[in-house]
Amino acid sequence: MVKLILSEEETMLAESARGFLDADAPVSKLRALRDEGRTHDPALWVQMAAMGWCGVLVPEDNGGVDMGHAAAGVIAHELGKTLAVSPFLSTAVMAATALKQVDSAASAERLSAIAEGRLTYALALDETSKFAPENSRLACEKSGNGFVLNGQKCFVVDGGFADRVLVLARSGEGPEDLTLFDLPADHAGITRNDQAMIDSRNAARLEFDNVEATGDDIIGAAGDAMRVLRPALQAGQAALSAEMTGLAASAADMTVGYLKERQQFGRPIGSFQALQHRAAHLWCEMEVTGSAILHAGRMLDSDPDNAAMAVSLAKARAIKTAKLAVIEAVQMHGGIGMTDAFDMGFFMKRARVASEWLGDYGYHAEQVAAARGF
Amino acid sequence: MSWALQDPESFRDTLRSWLHTHCPPAMRDGLNTEATICWGGKNWQFTSEDQKLWMQNAADVGLTTPRWPAAYGGAGLSREQEKIYLEELARINARMPLLSFGIWMLGPALLAFGSEAQKQKYLPQIIRGERRWCQGYSEPGAGSDLANVQTKAEDMGDHYLINGQKIWTSYADKADWIFALVRTDRDAPKHKGISFILIDMESEGVSTRPIPLISGASAFCETFFDNVKVPKENVVGEVNKGWDIAKYLLTHEREMISGNNQGLTSGRPLGAVLAQTAGQERLSDASLRAAAMECEIDALSVGLTLERYKDQAEAGAGVGDASAMLKYMGTELNKQRYELMMSAGGSEALDTDGAHGDLAMDWLRSKANSIEGGTSEVMLGIISRRILGLPG
Numbered sequence: 001m002v003k004l005i006l007s008e009e010e011t012m013l014a015e016s017a018r019g020f021l022d023a024d025a026p027v028s029k030l031r032a033l034r035d036e037g038r039t040h041d042p043a044l045w046v047q048m049a050a051m052g053w054c055g056v057l058v059p060e061d062n063g064g065v066d067m068g069h070a071a072a073g074v075i076a077h078e079l080g081k082t083l084a085v086s087p088f089l090s091t092a093v094m095a096a097t098a099l100k101q102v103d104s105a106a107s108a109e110r111l112s113a114i115a116e117g118r119l120t121y122a123l124a125l126d127e128t129s130k131f132a133p134e135n136s137r138l139a140c141e142k143s144g145n146g147f148v149l150n151g152q153k154c155f156v157v158d159g160g161f162a163d164r165v166l167v168l169a170r171s172g173e174g175p176e177d178l179t180l181f182d183l184p185a186d187h188a189g190i191t192r193n194d195q196a197m198i199d200s201r202n203a204a205r206l207e208f209d210n211v212e213a214t215g216d217d218i219i220g221a222a223g224d225a226m227r228v229l230r231p232a233l234q235a236g237q238a239a240l241s242a243e244m245t246g247l248a249a250s251a252a253d254m255t256v257g258y259l260k261e262r263q264q265f266g267r268p269i270g271s272f273q274a275l276q277h278r279a280a281h282l283w284c285e286m287e288v289t290g291s292a293i294l295h296a297g298r299m300l301d302s303d304p305d306n307a308a309m310a311v312s313l314a315k316a317r318a319i320k321t322a323k324l325a326v327i328e329a330v331q332m333h334g335g336i337g338m339t340d341a342f343d344m345g346f347f348m349k350r351a352r353v354a355s356e357w358l359g360d361y362g363y364h365a366e367q368v369a370a371a372r373g374f
Numbered sequence: 375m376s377w378a379l380q381d382p383e384s385f386r387d388t389l390r391s392w393l394h395t396h397c398p399p400a401m402r403d404g405l406n407t408e409a410t411i412c413w414g415g416k417n418w419q420f421t422s423e424d425q426k427l428w429m430q431n432a433a434d435v436g437l438t439t440p441r442w443p444a445a446y447g448g449a450g451l452s453r454e455q456e457k458i459y460l461e462e463l464a465r466i467n468a469r470m471p472l473l474s475f476g477i478w479m480l481g482p483a484l485l486a487f488g489s490e491a492q493k494q495k496y497l498p499q500i501i502r503g504e505r506r507w508c509q510g511y512s513e514p515g516a517g518s519d520l521a522n523v524q525t526k527a528e529d530m531g532d533h534y535l536i537n538g539q540k541i542w543t544s545y546a547d548k549a550d551w552i553f554a555l556v557r558t559d560r561d562a563p564k565h566k567g568i569s570f571i572l573i574d575m576e577s578e579g580v581s582t583r584p585i586p587l588i589s590g591a592s593a594f595c596e597t598f599f600d601n602v603k604v605p606k607e608n609v610v611g612e613v614n615k616g617w618d619i620a621k622y623l624l625t626h627e628r629e630m631i632s633g634n635n636q637g638l639t640s641g642r643p644l645g646a647v648l649a650q651t652a653g654q655e656r657l658s659d660a661s662l663r664a665a666a667m668e669c670e671i672d673a674l675s676v677g678l679t680l681e682r683y684k685d686q687a688e689a690g691a692g693v694g695d696a697s698a699m700l701k702y703m704g705t706e707l708n709k710q711r712y713e714l715m716m717s718a719g720g721s722e723a724l725d726t727d728g729a730h731g732d733l734a735m736d737w738l739r740s741k742a743n744s745i746e747g748g749t750s751e752v753m754l755g756i757i758s759r760r761i762l763g764l765p766g
Contacts (some may be wrong), residue, residue: 003685004678004681004682004685005682005685005686005689005691256762256763256764259764260763260764260765267765268765270764270765271764271765271766273755276754276755276758276759276762276764277751277754277755277758279758279762279764280753280754280755280757280758280761280762281754283699283757283761283762284699284702284703284757287679287696287699288672288675288676288678288679288699288703289675290679290682291675291678291679291681291682292674292675292678294682295678295682313671313674313675316671317671317672317675320668365664365667365668365671366667368667368670368671368674369645369663369667369670372643372644372645372646372670373643373645373646374643374645374646374649374656374657374663374666374667374670
């Protein structure tokens with residue numbers, strides 16, 4: 001039976017993460033990056049590596065701390081609270097999980113490099129405006145002893161600066177005829193163009209023009225991408241859900257604080273029942289979502305083969321809750337909530353991007369429905 | 375039989391074979407509705423021999439009250455064992471052997487606040503389904519403002535004299551005893567003059583009148599006390615400290631209402647229930663299906679939250695005011711679920727002689743969920759003041 005409470009170790013991790021992020025990666029840092037036109041903060045990533053976060057899922061033999069998915073969720077939750085910008089999800093969570101599925105010298109070396117903060121990854125999955133990895137069309141054709149890749153990817157999160165990309169390519173017409181390549185991002189034939197994302201973070205469109213790859217560039221086996229990718233996606237979806245609840249918690253905290261402070265009609269607006277009940281309802285939704293998040297992490301750690309429903313439950317709830325949190329936050333802040341000078345816009349924009357990334361509400365609701373025999 | 379010392383896996387094995395021989399096949403229909411459950415009590419009419427056998431078999435080994443101490447006749451299970459017990463019941467689709475306000479509310483109150491003599495007198499009767507209890511809280515002038523109770527208990531030296539009226543006393547017309555909040559000090563601030571007292575419904579001066587409801591049922595009653603004499607030893611806990619017990623029980627009640635009031639759908643995926651109600655293999659109506667998916671996602675997550683709170687409680691951190699959240703979210707979801715079932719049933723569900731039988735009545739009944747035990751609005755008020763700290 002999985003325990004739905006944080007261990008002492010996880011509580012300490014949360015506290016140290018909070019202290020560090022409040023000091024070194026507050027929301028003002030995201031604002032500064034945006035104002036400078038930057039979408040990545042390499043110095044922060046080095047600090048995160050020093051804290052051991054980059055190796056949170058990397059085995060100890062490869063220099064990681066191997067604390068598991070629930071712990072990764074704890075970190076992601078704290079990252080969400082201050083909207084800290086980093087490739088934590090794409091690199092430390094998803095790429096690390098994918099690399100762990102294969103037993104090779106190259107994979108071991110890359111895991112070590114991730115843990116040390118020397119290597120960043122992006123996952124090139126989407127080709128249309130909705131998440132549907134199994135519908136990937138990017139072609140990989142056999143050519144001599146190797147392969148040639150042609151096609152496009154979009155919404156490649158962190159793809160504009162990552163050192164390497166995991167590319168999902170179609171190797172045949174069967175639904176599972178997909179192959180996952182692990183390529184350097186500056187490989188000949190790959191063109192990257194940053195997208196102007198509303199959350200001021202990095203995502204890129206990638207074009208693959210006769211990109212030559214070899215069998216050594218494949219993670220796992222040709223035509224067997226999902227075996228490696230599925231656990232990585234689930235890990236990413238669970239951690240992203242945790243990030244979204246952190247974001248929602250901050251938005252809600254700021255809002256409750258404002259309700260106590262802001263005076264109208266000669267009294268704090270938080271004394272009006274119309275607002276009290278909305279704030280209380282939001283708290284309820286967040287409380288319920290928190291359980292689904294922790295449960296997803298625990299399932300990934302204890303029974304990964306059966307964690308799919310738990311993960312989709314977490315993402316669906318996280319999307320619903322984060323949306324409610326930011327909408328209520330802006331509304332209850334009134335005009336100030338609409339200003340760029342106030343931080344709430346950053347939360348709203350990040351919630352929107354995180355909702356789409358790795359599957360939206362409809363996608364994950366369908367996964368739950370399938371698991372529940374709808 | 376002692377369950378207490380067994381490790382989880384051997385407990386599951388023992389329990390499985392025990393259920394195999396002691397749970398009659400007719401009791402494995404998954405029907406945990408108000409109409410099909412055994413409520414016990416002096417005047418209980420078993421609906422079948424199997425219902426009687428199942429209740430008695432379970433009572434013999436304490437499984438009518440899985441977590442209560444074996445010293446009083448409970449099964450003394452750990453939380454993990456209780457979870458296994460519920461899983462095993464669900465696996466064979468077994469009904470609960472006995473449910474009652476004694477199990478839900480009075481028992482937990484006595485275990486927390488009662489004297490040893492009270493525990494020994496009342497708990498075994500509840501476990502064996504011999505006494506049926508009802509709850510005397512609300513009054514015509516004390517609904518959401520429960521601490522305003524006016525039913526008075528006068529100290530007559532060797533006994534209390536009770537006068538007043540309670541309302542919404544569920545199944546008071548069928549209950550043997552009532553646990554009630556009464557005013558023992560009229561001069562104290564309203565929360566500090568209330569006592570928690572146990573009254574035999576057969577006492578002279580007690581009368582009840584069922585209130586017909588929109589569902590056609592009369593689960594709720596008015597209960598009148600006209601110069602009713604009650605022995606002083608029937609006060610639970612300290613005199614004038616009854617509000618503490620009431621709050622404890624309200625917390626408990628909120629958890630029960632949110633966790634157990636699943637009626638027809640208990641444990642079954644909502645999609646399957648709705649498809650069956652609609653007479654379809656799979657739900658074909660897109661908007662109904664989408665609404666059902668969201669409802670299912672929310673219900674599963676509320677269920678996980680109940681689990682999380684139990685884990686917290688076991689680790690020594692009380693749930694406290696957060697139970698208001700469980701009550702609010704759980705009951706609102708239950709109402710939604712019944713709306714979806716009515717929608718799936720279409721016009722057939724509107725005919726009380728039709729294929730869906732009691733569904734319309736259960737749908738109407740569900741509307742009380744977010745009123746009884748504290749309205750949704752009271753719950754949101756508790757959360758906004760006590761958890762969020764918003765100004766009263």
